[in-house]
Every structure is written in structure tokens, then in C-alpha cells.
Amino acid sequence: MQKEIELAISPDFIKDENYIIQQGSIKLKISPNRIKGIHIRKRSIDARSRAVVYRIRVVFFIDESPILHQFTSNLQQVKDAKPVIIIGAGPAGLFAAYRCLEIGLKPIVLERGKSVRDRRRDLARINRDGVVNPESNYCFGEGGAGTYSDGKLYTRSDKRGNVEKVLSIFVEHGADADILVDARPHIGTNKLPHIIEDMRTRILEMGGEIHFDSRVDDIIVQFDEVTAVTTADGKRFEANHILLATGHSARDIYELFRKKNWQLEAKPFALGVRIEHPQSIIDQAQYHCSTRHENLPPAYYSLVEQVNDRGVFSFCMCPGGIIAPCSTEPDEIVVNGWSPSKRNNITANSGTVIQINLEDIPNALNNPFALLDFQRKVEQKAHQLGGGQLVAPAQRMVDFVENRLSQDLPVNSYKPGTKSADLNEVLPSFVHEALRGALPIFGKKMRGYYTNEAILVGVESRTSSPIRIPRDKETLQHPQIKGLYPCAEGAGYAGGIVSAAIDGINCVDALYKSL
Structure with a gap:
């Protein structure tokens, strides 16, 4: 017999199978000796309260040996096929x-x-x-x-x-x-x-x-x-x-x-910046701790806010990650983010972007290339401000919100290098204003987020295709x-x-x- 139930497990015990069996036996009201094996089917982190727990869905094999189904592709030899x-x-x-x-x-x-x-x-x-x-x-x-x-x-x-x-x-x-x-x-x-x-x-x-x-x-x-x-x-x-x-x-x-x-057809896409924080700031905010538990992964976040009737949202968040240069032409700056499997870098980054709609760009309803041309101009402007060799324009977070050029920039993960610049010169005014309004609000939602230890790197522009x-x-x-x-x-x-x-x-x- 198999029974699937949900358990809340402290990070202290998430790797302890005997403890999970014991907790399952209590919830199932059976002797732990009857449980011959378990299979964790789904696992997530619940950090809504100060006591962070894993929520796991577990299949308990009761009075029978565990049988796990392994997926194997069924492929055909197609050398001479259509x-x-x-x-x-x-x-x-x-x-x-x-x-x-x-x-x-x-x-x-x-x-x-x-x-x-x-x-x-x-x-x-x-x-x-x-x-x-x-x-x-x-x-x-x-x-x-x-x-x-x-x-x-x-x-x-x-x-x-x-x-x-x-x-x-x-x-x-x-x-x-x-x-x-x-x-x-x-x-x-x-x-x-x-x-x-x-x-x-x-x-x-x-x-x-x-x-x-x-x-x-x-x-x-x-x-x-x-x-x-x-x-x-x-x-x-x-x-x-x-x-x-x-x-x-x-x-x-x-x-x-x-x-x-x-x-x-022209298609809406999203435009903004990559924002990088020390990973420790994100961990402390999300896990309500001074030091992340060894059995918890580097924390992620997802933020969204409406400013001037525009959605501002985090995108492609990379815990323990780096900011990468994703330009496809030498005269443009495009940034993205990635993490290694262990997510063990000391910084965390996320795209923070605003939707660009057809009505934002002149003649977009009649010109399929209108949003693509707009995207290209922003990327080229970022390249000009960076000064070449994929150096990206950047600004500290509070400086950006207060319209102040950063006197220096924090050490960051973007390897080609960053240059202090006024991102208002790169981003369209409606994007800049929406970001400026959202970041302090994000700071109220997530303790420590709004800080000059964070750096904004421009531009995050390849969120999706501007053409369909x-x-x-x-x-x-x-x-x-x-x-x-x-x-x-x-x-x-x-x-x-x-x-x-x-x-x-x-x-x-x-x-x-x-x-």
C-alpha cells in the first residue's frame, strides 16, 4: 500500500530519512516499522514565517517494498526516415x-x-x-x-x-x-x-x-x-x-x-536592468536570519509592483550567481544572469524590468520592427555610455533613485567591467521613472533590499522577442x-x-x- 502526504520538516532534519519516516508514521497513525521506504515527490521551501521549513510531499510504502519508475526514452533509428x-x-x-x-x-x-x-x-x-x-x-x-x-x-x-x-x-x-x-x-x-x-x-x-x-x-x-x-x-x-x-x-x-x-507582428517585451546584491542580504531577508542554515540553498526572491500604471517585476532571479554579457553584436550592451549548480557565488542578481507595450512606441501597430528598433537603440546607447569592450553602464541603487551619479561602484560579478553612469541616459523616461518608484517599495517588502550596496547594471533587454x-x-x-x-x-x-x-x-x- 502507498500513501502520499505532505509534511513540514525543519532544515535540521531534511536529510534525515529516519526522522521523515517517524513524522510520517505519526501523521499516518501507523508503526514506523510498517514503512519500508519513502519517495519524496515534491519539495519546496516555506519562508513565510520566522521558522523556515521544507514542505515535502512524500510517498510512503507501507508493508511493501518501494518501486520507483525510471523514465527511459523510446527512440527509433531514423537514418533513412523522412x-x-x-x-x-x-x-x-x-x-x-x-x-x-x-x-x-x-x-x-x-x-x-x-x-x-x-x-x-x-x-x-x-x-x-x-x-x-x-x-x-x-x-x-x-x-x-x-x-x-x-x-x-x-x-x-x-x-x-x-x-x-x-x-x-x-x-x-x-x-x-x-x-x-x-x-x-x-x-x-x-x-x-x-x-x-x-x-x-x-x-x-x-x-x-x-x-x-x-x-x-x-x-x-x-x-x-x-x-x-x-x-x-x-x-x-x-x-x-x-x-x-x-x-x-x-x-x-x-x-x-x-x-x-x-x-x-510587433510584440511587447520587457526592458530594465540587472540588479545585484550580496547574497547574504537576500538570505537574511528571506530566511529571517543572520546566517543561512547549511541545509538551506541561497535564497531567491520574486517582486512585483505597479508604478504609474506599469508593472515593475523581477525576472530570471539568480541566487549565488553572476551577471553575464549577452550581446550578440559588438556595438551593443545586453546583460543577463546565471548561477552554477551549487549557487555558491557571494552575489545574487535579478533582472528588474518593465513591460514595453505597442502603444509606447510610435507606429508599432503598423511596423513589426518598431519595438525591435527601439530595443536596438537602447542597447547601443548602453554601449556608448560604457565606452566600449562590453563595459556596462551602472549605478548604485539609492543613487539611481535619487538621480545622483555614483562616485564609485561596488565590486560586482560582471567580468567585462562596469562604468559609473546616469542610467537615465540609457533607459526611456517611463522605464526610468517606474524603476525609481518601485525600488524603495521593494525595500519595504524585503528588508535590506533597498541599499547602495546593490548595483544596477544596464541593460536587461532580451527578456523575450520584440517580434512575433x-x-x-x-x-x-x-x-x-x-x-x-x-x-x-x-x-x-x-x-x-x-x-x-x-x-x-x-x-x-x-x-x-x-x-
């Missing part, structure tokens, strides 16, 4: 390729960037020398932006598809099984590249293809139906089904659509082009690793129905 071209090897592209293997289609993945191993050299140059390779950076390359910018797997996409399946595939390829349990699962930038490599090996073993340094420059259409793509190195790949999973920074794809007069590539709600194909499936973040239909992976799977399923 081809599907997948443009982009981010989470959407890789999980689309995996789904192809499950249903007997041959994925041909074309990735403009490099493999995870070769990509490291370009990331080192970005951090060390402030030099951007437009084809290989934090956004472009095997695994996409998530590979080297954190690997956070938290999502609210349960209604879009099977979240547990996505997490299970990660575990099958080397991720810690805790991601199946934790309320806010996280792999870590140090571990995710190896998992991505293992997925690539499996795809190739089953007859799929993955081509790096293969930027797609043209999509060939005959009689309103896709037939092939060509790459920058002159190669041609033929197929009647193409998944477009290029990510939100592949602006050349949008230009290709404009050139061919294919439908695009439309698709039919049923077939998921572009309304003008049969066989073309706009997918995930680059097309405006996902936001994060898991939701992008799910959208990749959904597009392959829609494709399969059309055969």
Missing part, C-alpha cells in the same frame, strides 16, 4: 529533434553557432577582452542561451505540455534527479553543457544530423510550401517541413521575413507558408528552457498530424 529541418539547437530545437526520434522522423538540426565545447573559447574572449563573435556567444551556439546562462527550469507551462517529461529527459542525460522534486528546479551552467553534449550524441546515434557553423540565410518556398534551406557556407538542405527555432536574438531571420514580405512570427493555432504553421513552423522564443511563443522545449515538442506533434 527529414525534418530544425533551425536552431537551443532547447526548442533539441527537444524537437528528440521528439522526431520518438515518432520516426529524421531531424536535421542547423545551428549557426558552435558546439558547447568550442563555444567556450568565444565566451572567454567576451569576458576577458570584451570581444563579441556575432555567430558564437552567450545567445548563439549549441543549447542556446540557456546553456551558458543558468539552466533554470522553473516554469508555469504545465498546460502547454508535459513538464515532467522534459525534466526526465534531462535526468536521463545526466541532470541530478532533484530537478524532478524541487519546486524551483535548476541544473547550473557548469553542468548543463555536458547534458547537452549527451543529448547530441544520442540524436546522432539514432540517425539524426546536427550541423554547427551553419547559419541559415534563406528558406526556399515554391507554391507557398517550404522545400529547402540554404546556409551561409553555400549548402542546401531539402525538406517539406521546417521548424524555425532560432531564439529571440536571431534578428537576421526577421530581416529575411521582411525581405520576402512574410507576415510578422504568426502561426495557425491548430496546425502551428505560418499562415502564408505550408510546412513552416515558427517555434518557441524566437517566434514569440515561449519564455525559458522548459517552455521552449515543450513548444518544440508541440510543433513536431503538429507536424506529424499533417503527414
Whole structure:
């Protein structure tokens, strides 16, 4: 017999299985000797009161030996199967390729960037020398932006598809099984590249293809139906089904659509800054302590406030993380954040952003590129203020709110370097004013948050795509082009690793129905 119950466990005892069995036996009103094993199905931290506890959902095996079901992918050999071209090897592209293997289609993945191993050299140059390779950076390359910018797997996409399946595939390829349990699962930038490599090996073993340094420059259409793509190195790949999973920074794809007069739409996105605090400040505020308990992870936060009828909210919070340079061109500044698997850096950072709506930008309803052009100008202005080599404009938090140039900046995790600047010169006035109003309020919600020990680094601008590539709600194909499936973040239909992976799977399923 199996019984599942919820328990509240002190951090002192969260690793003590005998204690958990004892607490379960009390709640179940049975002898602990009858419990032959347990399985923790879900685990979260409840820090709402001063006594922080873990809330765990536990399956107790009563009078029977525990049986745990292990997920194993059922893949087919597809070397000679019908081809599907997948443009982009981010989470959407890789999980689309995996789904192809499950249903007997041959994925041909074309990735403009490099493999995870070769990509490291370009990331080192970005951090060390402030030099951007437009084809290989934090956004472009095997695994996409998530590979080297954190690997956070938290999502609210349960209604879009099977979240547990996505997490299970990660575990099958080397991720810690805790991601199946934790309320806010996280792999870590140090571990995710190896998992991505293992997925690539499996795809190739089953007859799929993955081509790096293969930027797609043209999509060939005959009689309103896709037939092939060509790459920058002159190669041609033929197929009647193409998944477009290029990510939100592949602006050349949008230009290709404009050139061919294919439908695009302007889409709201969010813009702001990365805010970094000492992790100890966040721990003390969230865990109501002077020193974080050794069995508690570095604390995270989620903040939101309405200022001037605009939502200001934290985004992609990275406990124990660093701020990363995510520019894709040498004349722009774009920042993001990531954490290693142990989240053991001394700083915590989060995007803090404001929604940019179509009505904020002149002619956005008629010009699909209006918000993209706006985004680009902000990023270029940040580059100008930083002075080059990816140095980012920055300001202490209280100085920012009080419209005062910082005389100096705190030591921070952004490796190319920061330069004291008035962020009012970078951010549009309505963004600047909303941020100025929200930060002191965040400080009232979270003790210690509002402090000049915190640094604002500009700009956080690639929260999502400012352009949507439309698709039919049923077939998921572009309304003008049969066989073309706009997918995930680059097309405006996902936001994060898991939701992008799910959208990749959904597009392959829609494709399969059309055969």
C-alpha cells in the first residue's frame, strides 16, 4: 500500500530519512516499522514565517517494498526516415529533434553557432577582452542561451505540455534527479553543457544530423510550401517541413521575413536592468536570519509592483550567481544572469524590468520592427555610455533613485567591467521613472533590499522577442507558408528552457498530424 502526504520538516532534519519516516508514521497513525521506504515527490521551501521549513510531499510504502519508475526514452533509428529541418539547437530545437526520434522522423538540426565545447573559447574572449563573435556567444551556439546562462527550469507551462517529461529527459542525460522534486528546479551552467553534449550524441546515434557553423540565410518556398534551406557556407538542405527555432536574438531571420514580405507582428517585451546584491542580504531577508542554515540553498526572491500604471517585476532571479554579457553584436550592451549548480557565488542578481507595450512606441501597430528598433537603440546607447569592450553602464541603487551619479561602484560579478553612469541616459523616461518608484517599495517588502550596496547594471533587454512570427493555432504553421513552423522564443511563443522545449515538442506533434 502507498500513501502520499505532505509534511513540514525543519532544515535540521531534511536529510534525515529516519526522522521523515517517524513524522510520517505519526501523521499516518501507523508503526514506523510498517514503512519500508519513502519517495519524496515534491519539495519546496516555506519562508513565510520566522521558522523556515521544507514542505515535502512524500510517498510512503507501507508493508511493501518501494518501486520507483525510471523514465527511459523510446527512440527509433531514423537514418533513412523522412527529414525534418530544425533551425536552431537551443532547447526548442533539441527537444524537437528528440521528439522526431520518438515518432520516426529524421531531424536535421542547423545551428549557426558552435558546439558547447568550442563555444567556450568565444565566451572567454567576451569576458576577458570584451570581444563579441556575432555567430558564437552567450545567445548563439549549441543549447542556446540557456546553456551558458543558468539552466533554470522553473516554469508555469504545465498546460502547454508535459513538464515532467522534459525534466526526465534531462535526468536521463545526466541532470541530478532533484530537478524532478524541487519546486524551483535548476541544473547550473557548469553542468548543463555536458547534458547537452549527451543529448547530441544520442540524436546522432539514432540517425539524426546536427550541423554547427551553419547559419541559415534563406528558406526556399515554391507554391507557398517550404522545400529547402540554404546556409551561409553555400549548402542546401531539402525538406517539406521546417521548424524555425532560432531564439529571440536571431534578428537576421526577421530581416529575411521582411525581405520576402512574410507576415510578422510587433510584440511587447520587457526592458530594465540587472540588479545585484550580496547574497547574504537576500538570505537574511528571506530566511529571517543572520546566517543561512547549511541545509538551506541561497535564497531567491520574486517582486512585483505597479508604478504609474506599469508593472515593475523581477525576472530570471539568480541566487549565488553572476551577471553575464549577452550581446550578440559588438556595438551593443545586453546583460543577463546565471548561477552554477551549487549557487555558491557571494552575489545574487535579478533582472528588474518593465513591460514595453505597442502603444509606447510610435507606429508599432503598423511596423513589426518598431519595438525591435527601439530595443536596438537602447542597447547601443548602453554601449556608448560604457565606452566600449562590453563595459556596462551602472549605478548604485539609492543613487539611481535619487538621480545622483555614483562616485564609485561596488565590486560586482560582471567580468567585462562596469562604468559609473546616469542610467537615465540609457533607459526611456517611463522605464526610468517606474524603476525609481518601485525600488524603495521593494525595500519595504524585503528588508535590506533597498541599499547602495546593490548595483544596477544596464541593460536587461532580451527578456523575450520584440517580434512575433504568426502561426495557425491548430496546425502551428505560418499562415502564408505550408510546412513552416515558427517555434518557441524566437517566434514569440515561449519564455525559458522548459517552455521552449515543450513548444518544440508541440510543433513536431503538429507536424506529424499533417503527414
